[in-house]
Amino acid sequence: MKANTTVLAQRYAKAYDGVAKDNAAAQHNYELFKGALSALKAVEYYINNPTIPARVKLEVASKAYPEQDVAGAFVKLLIASGRYYLAGEIEKELSALLDARLGIKRVSVISAAELDEKAKSGLSAALSEYFDSALALEYKLDANLLSGIMIRCGDVLIDGSAQGRLKQMAKILTER
Amino acid sequence: MGIRPDEITTIIKEKIENFVPQTQTDEVGTVISVGDGIARICGLNKAVSGELLDFQSGVKGMVMNLEYDNIGCVLMGSDTAVKEGEQVKRTGKVISIPVGEALLGRVVNPLGEPLDGKGPIKTTETRPMEIVAPGVVERQPVKQPLQTGLKAVDSMVPIGKGQRELIIGDRQTGKTAIAIDTIINQKQQNEGVICIYVAIGQKQSTVAQVVQTLTDFGAMPYTIVVAANASDPASLLYAAPYAGCAMGEYFMWKGKDVLIVYDDLSKHAQAYREMSLLLRRPPGREAYPGDVFYLHSRLLERACKLNDENGGGSLTALPIIETQANDISAYIPTNVISITDGQIYLDANLFRSGVKPAIDVGFSVSRVGGSAQKKTVRKVSGTLRIDLAQYQELESFAQFGSELDKESQFQLARGQRMKELLKQPQYSPMMVPEQVLTLFAGTRGYVDNIAVNKVLDYQNELLAFVKASHPEILKEISENGNIGINEDLEKKLVAVLEEFKPLFKESK
Numbered sequence A: 001m002k003a004n005t006t007v008l009a010q011r012y013a014k015a016y017d018g019v020a021k022d023n024a025a026a027q028h029n030y031e032l033f034k035g036a037l038s039a040l041k042a043v044e045y046y047i048n049n050p051t052i053p054a055r056v057k058l059e060v061a062s063k064a065y066p067e068q069d070v071a072g073a074f075v076k077l078l079i080a081s082g083r084y085y086l087a088g089e090i091e092k093e094l095s096a097l098l099d100a101r102l103g104i105k106r107v108s109v110i111s112a113a114e115l116d117e118k119a120k121s122g123l124s125a126a127l128s129e130y131f132d133s134a135l136a137l138e139y140k141l142d143a144n145l146l147s148g149i150m151i152r153c154g155d156v157l158i159d160g161s162a163q164g165r166l167k168q169m170a171k172i173l174t175e176r
Numbered sequence B: 001m002g003i004r005p006d007e008i009t010t011i012i013k014e015k016i017e018n019f020v021p022q023t024q025t026d027e028v029g030t031v032i033s034v035g036d037g038i039a040r041i042c043g044l045n046k047a048v049s050g051e052l053l054d055f056q057s058g059v060k061g062m063v064m065n066l067e068y069d070n071i072g073c074v075l076m077g078s079d080t081a082v083k084e085g086e087q088v089k090r091t092g093k094v095i096s097i098p099v100g101e102a103l104l105g106r107v108v109n110p111l112g113e114p115l116d117g118k119g120p121i122k123t124t125e126t127r128p129m130e131i132v133a134p135g136v137v138e139r140q141p142v143k144q145p146l147q148t149g150l151k152a153v154d155s156m157v158p159i160g161k162g163q164r165e166l167i168i169g170d171r172q173t174g175k176t177a178i179a180i181d182t183i184i185n186q187k188q189q190n191e192g193v194i195c196i197y198v199a200i201g202q203k204q205s206t207v208a209q210v211v212q213t214l215t216d217f218g219a220m221p222y223t224i225v226v227a228a229n230a231s232d233p234a235s236l237l238y239a240a241p242y243a244g245c246a247m248g249e250y251f252m253w254k255g256k257d258v259l260i261v262y263d264d265l266s267k268h269a270q271a272y273r274e275m276s277l278l279l280r281r282p283p284g285r286e287a288y289p290g291d292v293f294y295l296h297s298r299l300l301e302r303a304c305k306l307n308d309e310n311g312g313g314s315l316t317a318l319p320i321i322e323t324q325a326n327d328i329s330a331y332i333p334t335n336v337i338s339i340t341d342g343q344i345y346l347d348a349n350l351f352r353s354g355v356k357p358a359i360d361v362g363f364s365v366s367r368v369g370g371s372a373q374k375k376t377v378r379k380v381s382g383t384l385r386i387d388l389a390q391y392q393e394l395e396s397f398a399q400f401g402s403e404l405d406k407e408s409q410f411q412l413a414r415g416q417r418m419k420e421l422l423k424q425p426q427y428s429p430m431m432v433p434e435q436v437l438t439l440f441a442g443t444r445g446y447v448d449n450i451a452v453n454k455v456l457d458y459q460n461e462l463l464a465f466v467k468a469s470h471p472e473i474l475k476e477i478s479e480n481g482n483i484g485i486n487e488d489l490e491k492k493l494v495a496v497l498e499e500f501k502p503l504f505k506e507s508k
Helices: A002-019 A025-049 A054-064 A070-080 A082-103 A117-131 A162-174 B005-018 B151-156 B175-189 B204-216 B234-252 B263-280 B292-300 B331-339 B349-351 B375-381 B384-398 B406-421 B432-443 B451-467 B471-479 B487-506
Strands: A106-112 A134-141 A148-153 A156-161 B023-036 B040-041 B053-057 B061-066 B070-075 B088-093 B096-098 B126-128 B168-169 B194-202 B222-229 B256-265 B314-322 B342-346
Touching: A002 A070, A002 A082, A025 A054, A025 A070, A025 A082, A025 B194, A025 B222, A054 A070, A082 B375, A106 A117, A106 B375, A106 B432, A117 A134, A117 A148, A117 B126, A148 A162, A156 A162, A156 B222, A162 B331, B005 B451, B023 B070, B040 B375, B070 B234, B070 B375, B096 B234, B126 B234, B126 B331, B151 B375, B151 B384, B151 B432, B168 B175, B168 B331, B175 B204, B175 B256, B175 B314, B175 B342, B194 B204, B194 B234, B194 B263, B204 B222, B204 B406, B234 B256, B234 B292, B256 B384, B263 B292, B263 B331, B292 B314, B292 B331, B342 B349, B375 B384, B384 B406, B432 B451, B432 B487, B451 B471, B451 B487, B471 B487
Parallel strands: A106 A134, B168 B314, B168 B342, B194 B222, B194 B256, B256 B314
Antiparallel strands: A106 A148, A148 A156, A156 B023, B023 B040, B023 B088, B040 B070, B053 B061, B053 B088, B061 B070, B096 B126
């Protein structure tokens, strides 16, 4: 079940993140972990195969990622305990922990049409003020919105799209 | 009724003209799994327990479990419409249901939506489904009687306004009949008692039958029926009694007296068990979750008699529990017995032997109703409960055929007749003066020389005689309700009974 894997991934991510003494070290460790995952991508199938003994998996992993750093030790721990399948989830959780350390909020801006640079910079300033935090903005396109924009930051959804307004109107027209 | 297109067009135009587009800010989460009426949601970190959630597919849900990384939510509708990955919005409010006078005479579901096809319910007021019960300072002791119209109940297990009296017994022992009779009786009592009948997990045909009965006896104008039927999701069955209670509280806080029947709380506990197990809460005794006691105690605590500063309204609760094979020591029955202020225990054997209502006086008790009982009734019923309990014991002893002394024979004969006198057909509630007169005749030995099978004939003829010849006696009994039977009234009653004695014999 997804909920259970997330809980496990969160615990591993918290432990790995806790190794770093400061924000710079945490960022460095995160990059190392991403690098290790990328290096092991080619042998992922073997590592997650339950019929292959852990000893063999560790040998394969050592060859694919020979570095003796914190990320190398961490992935070997995951392989030895049979939890390498959580690696993707752990990477996401580590990213969220790093954002929290650096005080960055990730915001998705979805619009019906491409926004120009002026609109983007204006939006960035307004959203930084609204969320009172440094932001990492990500722009996406969705023609279904018809016009306007939709902003998603964590659980908060700000819907200023034509699609959203039409939904509001439909709700008012159909309510008894 | 014809459809007028121009009128509909005008309404649509008006709604569009008045529509003010707004940028909406919501807190949203994502459905990660759904099934068996339960959805798990990722996100919504600020959601609170009991909060109403709005699913993209239009289904509503209630937050039940707040876990480390997800929310367990019960769906208040079909789970087939909800899909994995769907967006869920917080509403920021706990479940509220419509309340008000407009609900009277209606059949609604636990969300206050009409089920009777009589159109929308025109009310603007709402109340939260779950609230904390009134505190000690807002209450006053139970002191006014709530007449059920049943001789056996009003004399031996009297119910007061604001009391919680459990009706317990096996299936088909007349539990619902007692509740329905009490609702019907409120019409002739004319005290303005509002009645709410909450049907939990019953067949739709049964609910339809109850509604028809209430309509036939003219009880619907002051009654609300809240129905969560057997085919509804467990979440609606769970919500039904709380919704009914909220509807009742609206009237109670307006200073009115309310009677609420929960039919039945066994199915309510089962619905909660189903939800809890699906939410992966640890099972306890009989697989019920650990907080099943709190489930019922917080509901029944909401029944109360408010003090005069708060309007003096009351909410009397008649919860019903169905036992299996007369086992009142099962988990849910013992829980509810300990929460309520007494119980009316209906015995299947008594029911089968023709004693209706089949009240077992040995197991039935009313802990607070005695102080609310009318003095006239208390005077005539006196030791009736103990006498009947002793009779039942003696009856089982006499079955062995041993010879009895005169005193025991007398006790047996009197008990048989009193048992017969307390029988009452369904849908025939009796006014207090009539009950007093009947019980007075019984306890003073006027039926001792009448054949057991003629006792009810005696009662009917006596009442007809008094209504025709001495209606002032009934009026005096009614007026003396809070004084009791004084010497003067007693003499009059004896005189009437003496006058009737030869008349009944003549009619044989």
